[in-house]
Amino acid sequence: MKAAVMYGVNQPLQIEDVEVDAPGAGEVLVKTSASGVCHSDLHFMEGSYPTRTPIVLGHESAGVVEKVGAGVTNVKPGDRVVVAFVTSCGQCDNCVQGKPYLCNNSASLGRNDRLKLNGEPMAQFANMSAFAEYQLVSKNACVPVPDDVPMEVACLVGCSVMTGVGAVTNTAKIPVGSTVAVIGAGGVGLNAIQGAALAGASRIIAVDLLENKLAAAKEFGATDVVDGSKDDAVQTVQQMTGGGVDFAFEAIGLAKTAEQAFGMVKRGGKAVVVGMIPVTQMVTVPGAAFLGEKGIIGSFYGSTRQTHDMPWLMELYRQGRLKIDELITKRWKLDQINEAYDALKNGEVNRSVIIFD
Numbered sequence: 001m002k003a004a005v006m007y008g009v010n011q012p013l014q015i016e017d018v019e020v021d022a023p024g025a026g027e028v029l030v031k032t033s034a035s036g037v038c039h040s041d042l043h044f045m046e047g048s049y050p051t052r053t054p055i056v057l058g059h060e061s062a063g064v065v066e067k068v069g070a071g072v073t074n075v076k077p078g079d080r081v082v083v084a085f086v087t088s089c090g091q092c093d094n095c096v097q098g099k100p101y102l103c104n105n106s107a108s109l110g111r112n113d114r115l116k117l118n119g120e121p122m123a124q125f126a127n128m129s130a131f132a133e134y135q136l137v138s139k140n141a142c143v144p145v146p147d148d149v150p151m152e153v154a155c156l157v158g159c160s161v162m163t164g165v166g167a168v169t170n171t172a173k174i175p176v177g178s179t180v181a182v183i184g185a186g187g188v189g190l191n192a193i194q195g196a197a198l199a200g201a202s203r204i205i206a207v208d209l210l211e212n213k214l215a216a217a218k219e220f221g222a223t224d225v226v227d228g229s230k231d232d233a234v235q236t237v238q239q240m241t242g243g244g245v246d247f248a249f250e251a252i253g254l255a256k257t258a259e260q261a262f263g264m265v266k267r268g269g270k271a272v273v274v275g276m277i278p279v280t281q282m283v284t285v286p287g288a289a290f291l292g293e294k295g296i297i298g299s300f301y302g303s304t305r306q307t308h309d310m311p312w313l314m315e316l317y318r319q320g321r322l323k324i325d326e327l328i329t330k331r332w333k334l335d336q337i338n339e340a341y342d343a344l345k346n347g348e349v350n351r352s353v354i355i356f357d
């Protein structure tokens, strides 16, 4: 099968012929229909997160079940599925407490050395490696897609929609009427914005440096926008709200913007870090702020319980209550993947999607 292979940091991906194993017990082989071009992969390409190489990246996808291994009963060949990038065991402490997204065994449930390049075994990325024509995944990662939901929409439910909406509804569980700021109006930030609108936030203030992103933020439900390239974002949000918002979501992945999110929340407010902050960066916040019960927490994958959350997200899409088509600014073929990442780096797209034949 064809796959986009990363050989090293800051090197263009190469389209190669890669072999994938047949599904073993509890595994499913999925023929990829669509894969999203997400910023998280870029962190690995640019080296701000370490990875073994060569590797096939990609972690936001939907496809059609091609083959199932022994003991798989939740899906069958021909089923359309979203592939979730966290595989959970269902038995560890976090799983049984309703936090499968923090499964302690997720890494060991991955399938290392089941992809081969020129006969040499390779690592799998995010339990899936979605920049490939086929993906070998866990049965627990498969979430059925309703017939009338397009695959390019379903694939985005697999990361950006789940991560953004879920940060608001699952991780922060914001009360109706909350005031919210969202820093970064890209694929994840726009979903945090529409998640806040769904959850009944009274004000949703989007902060970004680019005019096209702020315009998109308004379409997705932002009530106010702040151009961080012109104004001091923290001060502006403080002034607009008379002392800060209840919740601020960081959707970029930088220590600086996480610190800004903390600065934007009022006494008793919470900053929620959704972006992937590079492993070398430390987040520093003023200690005295804790006397005002200010808090800062992380949000991973929208605290998803995928077989519960992804179906309701797709149902809201079907009803026209969640914008997903509007996220897709551009569609690419797999061999255009480096161009697709250039467009992401330049801020030209909300989200773009690689469509497979």
Ligand SMILES: [Zn+2]
Pocket (backbone or CB within 6 Å): 038, 039, 040, 041, 059, 060, 159, 160
């Ligand atoms: Zn992602």
Ligand SMILES: [Zn+2]
Pocket (backbone or CB within 6 Å): 088, 089, 090, 091, 092, 093, 094, 095, 100, 102, 103, 104, 105, 106
């Ligand atoms: Zn577990």
